């Protein structure tokens with residue numbers, strides 16, 4: 583059975599108040615829709631960890647720094663509801679835009695430090711948009727736990743810090759990235775790739791694994807990053823925005839895998855911006 587789609591905060595609160603009155607825990611999975619197996623894995627983790635699960639679908643205009651990207655973002659609400667049906671989700675919250683940003687909305691949530699690097703400078707205003715909408719969704723759903731993908735690792739850390747700093751009583755849980763058999767991280771943006779673009783995109787994970795293997799033998803990151811850049815260009819990527827090795831907790835730059843780390847790559851294939859990251863164990 584498909585879960586009920588709720589479009590107003592009043593409808594949502596009727597449910598969440600009842601659940602909390604009954605002593606049930608609530609998990610929330612914030613998404614922008616166009617659901618794939620990555621999103622569904624979060625719904626499954628939420629179902630395993632909580633009595634009730636709310637999946638939210640909201641294409642948040644405030645986190646798009648590029649109007650074309652916002653206009654092209656895939657919207658597939660009907661299919662999304664069908665895909666969620668087997669997961670026993672209790673409600674799908676698809677808020678009307680005025681429920682999120684009523685007239686005169688004037689508040690921005692901004693997380694310093696963690697947003698100064700990687701996606702931050704490349705997407706001005708993006709993390710303010712994310713932190714603002716996620717703070718609202720946390721407060722609107724009154725959830726006890728929230729499930730986010732490590733696919734957007736920097737976002738996961740930003741959201742966790744925001745909830746902690748603002749004393750929002752929610753546990754932010756990170757879940758592993760779900761990949762295609764080729765290793766390509768699942769993403770709603772993959773739908774925008776042409777067959778040729780997809781062929782290029784599928785090479786990214788191999789290049790990243792090669793860097794991780796080198797780091798595992800104790801090699802320095804700088805020459806491995808240079809080699810990876812050349813390999814990505816050779817594979818057909820048109821632009822590489824960054825290849826970074828960073829501490830998994832603080833996101834400080836590392837020159838070697840000296841502590842638990844993540845390798846981050848952002849590059850363009852076939853006119854689509856792809857981001858990915860993998861864990862790197864310390865040697």
Ligand code: AMP
Nearest residue numbers: 613614615620730731733734759760768
């Ligand atoms: P989005 O709809 O792209 O905003 O993503 C909603 C949530 O799904 C975020 O927490 C993402 O990190 C997560 N997500 C997106 N792709 C994947 C994936 N391939 N595996 C796991 N989680 C993902």
